[in-house]
Amino acid sequence: MAHEVLMPRLSDTMEEGTIARWVKQVGDRVEKGEVLAEVETDKANMECMSFFSGVLSRIVAQEGQTVKIGDVIAVIAGEGEEAATASRAPQTQAASTPQPSTRTAPEEPERSQTGPSVQPHDESSSASSGTRLFVTPLARRLAQERHIDLRQVKGSGPGGRITRDDVDAFTLPSAAAAASVEPTSTTLPRIKQPSRMQQIIARRMVESKTQVPHFYVRTEVDLGSFLDLRAALNKGVDKDQQVRIDAMLIRACALVIARFPEVNASYIDGHFEYHEDINVGFAVSLPEGLVVPVVRQCDRKGVRQIDQEMRPLIERARALKSTTADLEECTFSISNLGMYGVEEFNAVVNPPNAAILAVGATQTVPAVVDGVIAIRQRVKLTLSCDHRILYGAPAAQFLQELQRILENPYEILL
Amino acid sequence: MTVDLAPLQTIWLGRRSYRSTWALQRALADARRKGWQEDTLLLVEHEPTITLGRRAIPDHLLASNEELEALNLDVVAIDRGGDVTLHCPGQLVAYPILHLDRWGNDVIAYLRHLEEVGIRVAREFGVTSHRDAGFTGVWVGENKLAAIGVRVSRGVTTHGIALNVDPDLKLFRTIVPCGLHDRGVTSLRELANPVPRLEQVREVFIQQFCAVFECEAVPYPSDSVDPLAEFAPPEPAPSPLQLSLSLKRQAS
Numbered sequence: 283m284a285h286e287v288l289m290p291r292l293s294d295t296m297e298e299g300t301i302a303r304w305v306k307q308v309g310d311r312v313e314k315g316e317v318l319a320e321v322e323t324d325k326a327n328m329e330c331m332s333f334f335s336g337v338l339s340r341i342v343a344q345e346g347q348t349v350k351i352g353d354v355i356a357v358i359a360g361e362g363e364e365a366a367t368a369s370r371a372p373q374t375q376a377a378s379t380p381q382p383s384t385r386t387a388p389e390e391p392e393r394s395q396t397g398p399s400v401q402p403h404d405e406s407s408s409a410s411s412g413t414r415l416f417v418t419p420l421a422r423r424l425a426q427e428r429h430i431d432l433r434q435v436k437g438s439g440p441g442g443r444i445t446r447d448d449v450d451a452f453t454l455p456s457a458a459a460a461a462s463v464e465p466t467s468t469t470l471p472r473i474k475q476p477s478r479m480q481q482i483i484a485r486r487m488v489e490s491k492t493q494v495p496h497f498y499v500r501t502e503v504d505l506g507s508f509l510d511l512r513a514a515l516n517k518g519v520d521k522d523q524q525v526r527i528d529a530m531l532i533r534a535c536a537l538v539i540a541r542f543p544e545v546n547a548s549y550i551d552g553h554f555e556y557h558e559d560i561n562v563g564f565a566v567s568l569p570e571g572l573v574v575p576v577v578r579q580c581d582r583k584g585v586r587q588i589d590q591e592m593r594p595l596i597e598r599a600r601a602l603k604s605t606t607a608d609l610e611e612c613t614f615s616i617s618n619l620g621m622y623g624v625e626e627f628n629a630v631v632n633p634p635n636a637a638i639l640a641v642g643a644t645q646t647v648p649a650v651v652d653g654v655i656a657i658r659q660r661v662k663l664t665l666s667c668d669h670r671i672l673y674g675a676p677a678a679q680f681l682q683e684l685q686r687i688l689e690n691p692y693e694i695l696l
Numbered sequence: 697m698t699v700d701l702a703p704l705q706t707i708w709l710g711r712r713s714y715r716s717t718w719a720l721q722r723a724l725a726d727a728r729r730k731g732w733q734e735d736t737l738l739l740v741e742h743e744p745t746i747t748l749g750r751r752a753i754p755d756h757l758l759a760s761n762e763e764l765e766a767l768n769l770d771v772v773a774i775d776r777g778g779d780v781t782l783h784c785p786g787q788l789v790a791y792p793i794l795h796l797d798r799w800g801n802d803v804i805a806y807l808r809h810l811e812e813v814g815i816r817v818a819r820e821f822g823v824t825s826h827r828d829a830g831f832t833g834v835w836v837g838e839n840k841l842a843a844i845g846v847r848v849s850r851g852v853t854t855h856g857i858a859l860n861v862d863p864d865l866k867l868f869r870t871i872v873p874c875g876l877h878d879r880g881v882t883s884l885r886e887l888a889n890p891v892p893r894l895e896q897v898r899e900v901f902i903q904q905f906c907a908v909f910e911c912e913a914v915p916y917p918s919d920s921v922d923p924l925a926e927f928a929p930p931e932p933a934p935s936p937l938q939l940s941l942s943l944k945r946q947a948s
Contacts, residue, residue, distance in 0.1 A: 292801075292802075292803050292804075293802045293803050294800075294802055294804075294805070295802075295804045295805070300751065302750040302751050302777070303750055320750060322750060322751060322777045323777070323803070323804065324777065324803075324804055324807055325776075325777045325778040325807055325832035325833075325844050325845045325846065326777040326803045326804065326806070326807055326845075326846045326848060327749070327750050327776050327777035327778075327845075327846070327847040327848070328777075328803055328847070328848045328849075329848070329849050329850065346751065485800050
């Protein structure tokens with residue numbers, strides 16, 4: 283199948299790139315990992331690698347042209363399509379390239395490398411069923427090198443043509459079989475480029491897990507009074523205007539954070555930074571990632587105000603339209619997976635925060651209250667901490683205090 | 697608490713031709729990619745040379761062939777980003793050969809870091825400089841104090857930053873620096889009092905580079921080994937743009 287080559291993202295802040303030079307020309311063979319083009323952005327020149335093998339069948343963005351990230355800059359035809367693209371290429375080329383390519387024989391290098399050798403099988407004659415085998419030149423060469431009987435390979439290309447991928451897929455299980463492991467599948471993994479958000483998440487999470495020494499403290503909280511309070515607050519209020527549990531949690535955290543400056547702090551460049559404002563970020567899950575919008579100065583805002591401020595933040599986050607300001611200056615984070623029934627989990631610290639609170643599901647469980655077993659609503663809270671700045675005892679005291687406020691929640695209304 | 701900083705092999709090359717230094721950069725970058733070499737910072741002062749980036753516009757080279765010859769100016773078409781740049785004695789040129797893996801492979805962030813180094817160095821000599829969004833470089837007012845252009849190939853940087861300490865500013869009339877017609881060029885000589893020597897600027901540059909890039913300068917393993925001799929590859933062949941430029945000259 284044909285693969286579209288997209289303008290790569292070479293920086294978090296890059297929006298567009300300019301083709302400085304095409305290293306490969308239309309008709310050239312391209313191997314995965316080879317440099318296709320040089321791309322320029324700002325004052326930097328970088329290489330754009332191919333994620334696919336095949337033949338460069340079309341150049342969409344010409345040298346000197348500036349295109350947005352993710353726009354198609356070229357098309358690479360797969361092995362099985364060489365013939366098809368060869369016939370199509372001249373027309374598309376005439377439309378897009380000023381000078382027609384002189385290179386039209388992509389199979390040539392393969393032939394020359396093959397050299398004279400004895401054909402192990404005459405694949406082109408007939409298979410057991412008596413039908414003719416269609417094989418791409420590269421696939422034929424690879425099969426020969428690996429002593430693979432092409433009659434046993436299933437072709438996935440147009441008209442059942444055997445492509446390189448088919449030969450590769452055939453090779454893998456046979457290698458596995460040699461190690462006497464039963465292959466479970468012959469399909470190769472699907473390759474997909476992460477979105478910008480996914481790239482940022484990957485980078486930040488690695489940064490956090492490799493640089494931040496995590497430790498975790500956990501407590502179980504009785505949410506009965508807290509939920510009663512919420513019910514009282516929301517009595518007679520339209521469902522879509524009811525105060526969220528998360529708004530109340532944020533407010534409760536902010537009140538406690540005010541008493542523990544090391545929770546609202548960052549370890550940056552070898553020094554401690556204590557933040558004046560208590561800006562609480564809350565993780566919003568999206569179909570392809572997550573963002574952490576921030577409610578600012580939560581210690582100075584009431585529950586309703588926090589709740590009202592969360593609404594547009596969530597709306598923009600879900601529409602993938604979060605502004606930079608929405609996500610900036612977070613000093614403490616909360617991740618709530620309670621709605622998925624998760625009992626408890628450990629969150630990854632969101633740098634440069636010192637801590638993140640992981641909230642599990644509220645569960646109706648028997649608990650001992652005043653010496654009597656009662657049915658209570660309980661939740662497990664886990665605080666992940668950056669041990670460079672937030673140590674065990676203060677983290678534990680923080681949770682203890684948070685537990686106290688959640689179990690005697692009227693304070694959050696003050 | 698002490699932190700182990702990444703080592704940065706720092707090499708002062710003295711005054712060298714552009715072409716031989718470019719060849720050295722590429723050899724070091726190749727060695728860096730293969731893991732044979734740590735991150736390196738090359739520092740050099742060039743003979744008068746005009747370099748043309750990948751997308752340089754030939755018209756931004758203003759001087760005629762005769763003028764170039766009279767000024768002893770070499771012209772080299774190279775593989776960095778950016779337009780036309782001039783190097784000459786009195787300019788401190790730094791070529792960091794870094795693996796950007798440690799920096800999230802974010803090339804624009806890398807440019808901003810280089811600017812930060814330039815700004816900090818200027819500040820050390822009492823000169824306030826700034827960035828200009830959309831115009832990479834270190835600026836004082838409308839004039840450029842340091843030019844920046846880089847290339848990242850398979851994760852490793854080449855080219856870098858050229859800081860004007862005390863160059864002959866007249867030489868810059870031969871080009872439209874970075875292709876910007878309405879901007880000028882300045883130097884620490886014009887701005888700093890007292891005027892620092894290149895050696896002083898070089899030491900401050902190493903210091904500030906290490907601060908910004910969180911590394912620790914270590915001298916090249918042996919002062920007796922000439923990195924040029926060790927890595928020296930042959931001179932590069934002229935690029936197509938170079939050839940077309942020479943054709944353009946012949947025609948005009």
